[in-house]
Amino acid sequence: MVRNINLRYVDEEYDEDGILSKLSVHYPDNFNFGYDIVDDIGINDPERRALVWCGEHGDSRTLTFRDIMVYSNKTANYLISLGIKKGDMVIVALRENYQYWYVSVALHKIGAILIPVTSMLTTHDAEYRAKLSSAKAIICTSHGKVTEAFEDIEIKCPHVKVKAMAGGKRDGWLDLDEGVEASSDKLERIPTKANEPFLIYFSSGTTGYPKMVLHDHTYPLGHILTAKHWHNVDPDGIHFTIAETGWAKASWGKIYGQWIMEAAIFVYDFAKFTPADILTKVSEFNITTLCCPPTMFRFFIQDGLEKFDLSSLKHTTIAGEPLNPDVFNNWYKATGLKLAEGFGQTETTPLICNTTKMEPRPGSMGKPCPQYDVDIIYPDGRSCKPGDSGEIVVRVDDDPPGIFREYYLDKEKTDATIYGGYHHTGDIAWRDEEGYCWYVGRNDDIIKSSGYRIGPFEIESVVLLHPSVRECAVTGVPDEIRGQIVKATIVLREGFEASEELKKEIQNFVKRETAPYKYPRAIEFVKELPKTISGKIRRVEIRKGSM
Numbered sequence: 001m002v003r004n005i006n007l008r009y010v011d012e013e014y015d016e017d018g019i020l021s022k023l024s025v026h027y028p029d030n031f032n033f034g035y036d037i038v039d040d041i042g043i044n045d046p047e048r049r050a051l052v053w054c055g056e057h058g059d060s061r062t063l064t065f066r067d068i069m070v071y072s073n074k075t076a077n078y079l080i081s082l083g084i085k086k087g088d089m090v091i092v093a094l095r096e097n098y099q100y101w102y103v104s105v106a107l108h109k110i111g112a113i114l115i116p117v118t119s120m121l122t123t124h125d126a127e128y129r130a131k132l133s134s135a136k137a138i139i140c141t142s143h144g145k146v147t148e149a150f151e152d153i154e155i156k157c158p159h160v161k162v163k164a165m166a167g168g169k170r171d172g173w174l175d176l177d178e179g180v181e182a183s184s185d186k187l188e189r190i191p192t193k194a195n196e197p198f199l200i201y202f203s204s205g206t207t208g209y210p211k212m213v214l215h216d217h218t219y220p221l222g223h224i225l226t227a228k229h230w231h232n233v234d235p236d237g238i239h240f241t242i243a244e245t246g247w248a249k250a251s252w253g254k255i256y257g258q259w260i261m262e263a264a265i266f267v268y269d270f271a272k273f274t275p276a277d278i279l280t281k282v283s284e285f286n287i288t289t290l291c292c293p294p295t296m297f298r299f300f301i302q303d304g305l306e307k308f309d310l311s312s313l314k315h316t317t318i319a320g321e322p323l324n325p326d327v328f329n330n331w332y333k334a335t336g337l338k339l340a341e342g343f344g345q346t347e348t349t350p351l352i353c354n355t356t357k358m359e360p361r362p363g364s365m366g367k368p369c370p371q372y373d374v375d376i377i378y379p380d381g382r383s384c385k386p387g388d389s390g391e392i393v394v395r396v397d398d399d400p401p402g403i404f405r406e407y408y409l410d411k412e413k414t415d416a417t418i419y420g421g422y423h424h425t426g427d428i429a430w431r432d433e434e435g436y437c438w439y440v441g442r443n444d445d446i447i448k449s450s451g452y453r454i455g456p457f458e459i460e461s462v463v464l465l466h467p468s469v470r471e472c473a474v475t476g477v478p479d480e481i482r483g484q485i486v487k488a489t490i491v492l493r494e495g496f497e498a499s500e501e502l503k504k505e506i507q508n509f510v511k512r513e514t515a516p517y518k519y520p521r522a523i524e525f526v527k528e529l530p531k532t533i534s535g536k537i538r539r540v541e542i543r544k545g546s547m
Contacts, residue, residue: 034109042069049264075106086111118246142168220256222402227257237288325362349402447476488520498525
């Protein structure tokens, strides 16, 4: 029986159409997700499903909330025996191994600071993260080469005192699974404060080195809106967000808000994305709500949705990159479900999204989330008029749960982002007369050509409609006459070959589909686009190559 635990922490108001109009968060000074959510459900509704996990070789297991409570206690006791204590930094590279979920809860209970990282780290990436964070412990998956990356930096990082591996054995590494099994499942509550450090993500921006984004213990509460009003999770259903645990998207859709809503999460631990595999899992496990990037939905559509039974799906959402209208329309035509877009950052929970009962519009991010004071502003700080582009900002002077506290150990970058009472996202958008917001691009990605301000996304959306185009990145190229011209860097689909004739065909296609001044005067065909480790297109690298 659902106990509506979420209502202990939020007050909600709705308009006459049943759409959320206001959400405020409240919490005790000692709120701790591990004790107050996981253990509460584990004690009072012990058989409720928390995690349905499936490996790529067909192995699977289901963990209840009682299982997560017990194993997080055992893990906490094991880590404490190794010297891990409140305030210690612990890097966790567990891919989507099921151990991630009780390891993270264990660290929250101890009061240690969880630092999730991707298992795709290179030696350079591992050294940068370990040194900057002064990590005391590393917990790794046995899959892939991430253990080797951390082994290569041992001499340079003497502050790392503990190295533990899950899912296998390796010389020089403690056996996490063995240590956890041998530990007690009894754990007395360790005092923590809601405003103390809880979680750090390394944000992989498109320029410069990653920053350490610090969240406190109130962060999970900021995701009640995520799970309840955007993902629309069913407490008796099962939610599937596709994201590796090293990325903030996993916190958005694979643990905090979903568990506060008492819903089960589905995890598919795969090494390579294959659309047919994902769609088969949706059918096999009766997934009720699904969230992944628009690119994945595009691949689903290309693979042929008619081959799969997707009738269990009740709601689908997208985030991570802007949504092209063609993906929205084709998914809706095939499934009857409208993709509800959302926008936010590693630094935040959703700032703009299509909440439940809103009518999504193809290509729109939705409207500002009612739990925050979000605005779109001109450079002088005034609110933009409808139709005018400006920067997305969110008020932070009252410390709303869900917004990061600072860039850890980097006051200069923190002050460059948080000032005047707002967190400045660096993302540009505009809003229409009805309050729907439309993404334009990053501040440093805006193209200024012949007096026009052009957002890369609006052109990319059109280029991607051409049948030859698989991926596209639009940037500005210096031009003596126009200041900049638009350049499209394109990865072609199989069966198409680069040629001058194809360039002209794409250019004429864009001219027909959007304002002529926006068409790409320069086109380059490449085998792949430069991307960050989290998959974001590095337009800065493309611009450098065009200078």
